[in-house]
Amino acid sequence: MNRTFVMxxxxxxxxxxxxxxxxxxxxKGLKLTNAKMMNIDRELAEKHYIEHVGKPFFEELIDFIxxxxxxxxxxxxxxxxxxxxxxxxxxxxxxxxxxxxRADYALDVSSNxxxxxxxxxxxxxxxxxxxxxxxxx
Ligand code: DAT
Ligand code: MG
Numbered sequence: 001m002n003r004t005f006v007m008x009x010x011x012x013x014x015x016x017x018x019x020x021x022x023x024x025x026x027x028k029g030l031k032l033t034n035a036k037m038m039n040i041d042r043e044l045a046e047k048h049y050i051e052h053v054g055k056p057f058f059e060e061l062i063d064f065i066x067x068x069x070x071x072x073x074x075x076x077x078x079x080x081x082x083x084x085x086x087x088x089x090x091x092x093x094x095x096x097x098x099x100x101x102r103a104d105y106a107l108d109v110s111s112n113x114x115x116x117x118x119x120x121x122x123x124x125x126x127x128x129x130x131x132x133x134x135x136x137x
Contacts, residue, residue, distance in 0.1 A: 003033065004080040005117045005126035006088075010068035012113035013037075017105055018071050021114055024087050024101060030077040034131055040066050047129055060110060072130045081123055084116040 006025065008018050022032070040048070045062045052058050075084060089100025093112050096103035106112045117123035 001076065001078060002080045002120055002123070003074055003076040003127070004084045004123045005115075005130065006073045006075055006084055007115040007130075008071040008073075009065060009111070009113055009115060010070060011064075011111040012105070013069050013071055015105075015113070017113060020105075021101060022073070025073075025075050025084070028077075028083060028087060030075040030080060030083065032073060033076045034074040035071065036131075037069050037071050038130075039069055042066065044129060048126065057110065064110060074127055074131065081117055081120055085118065088114050088116045 008021055012018065012021060025032070042062065045065050046053070049058070049061055049065070052061060077083065087101060089096030089102035091102075091112065092109040093102040093106035094109075096106075098104070101114055102112050117126050
């Protein structure tokens with residue numbers, strides 16, 4: 001059993017896709033253990049995307065993730081990180097397999113509607129960043 005951090009990004013929230021995205025995770029069999037609507041400030045945005053500092057798209061990415069409310073979630077279940085990434089699909093929606101969230105609902109790599117942690121370590125770091133240290137297993 002493990003858990004992962006998933007976030008509907010500002011474009012997904014603006015397009016009223018929170019429900020359809022959550023339904024896909026629920027149908028897969030993952031369990032929602034925490035969720036909240038929130039705005040991301042610059043400090044949290046840069047912390048969340050620290051691995052991308054210096055890349056050509058970094059500033060655009062930070063501005064985008066701060067551009068409107070996001071819906072942050074924690075999902076729990078067997079191979080949660082891997083299963084969530086499978087449901088989400090590849091980073092570039094043009095390359096994502098049909099049936100994945102990014103393939104079905106997005107066109108552009110810079111607005112790909114949902115985030116999912118890429119490892120157990122990232123998941124724990126991101127859950128702490130968004131929900132605080134008090135939210136423990
Ligand atoms: P993922 O979100 O699939 O984990 P990532 O961690 O490599 O992908 O990148 C984080 C986000 O940054 C990604 O969801 C969208 C944006 N991004 C990545 N590569 C990009 C690129 N080449 N051009 C513009 N935005 C990009
Ligand atoms: Mg990533």
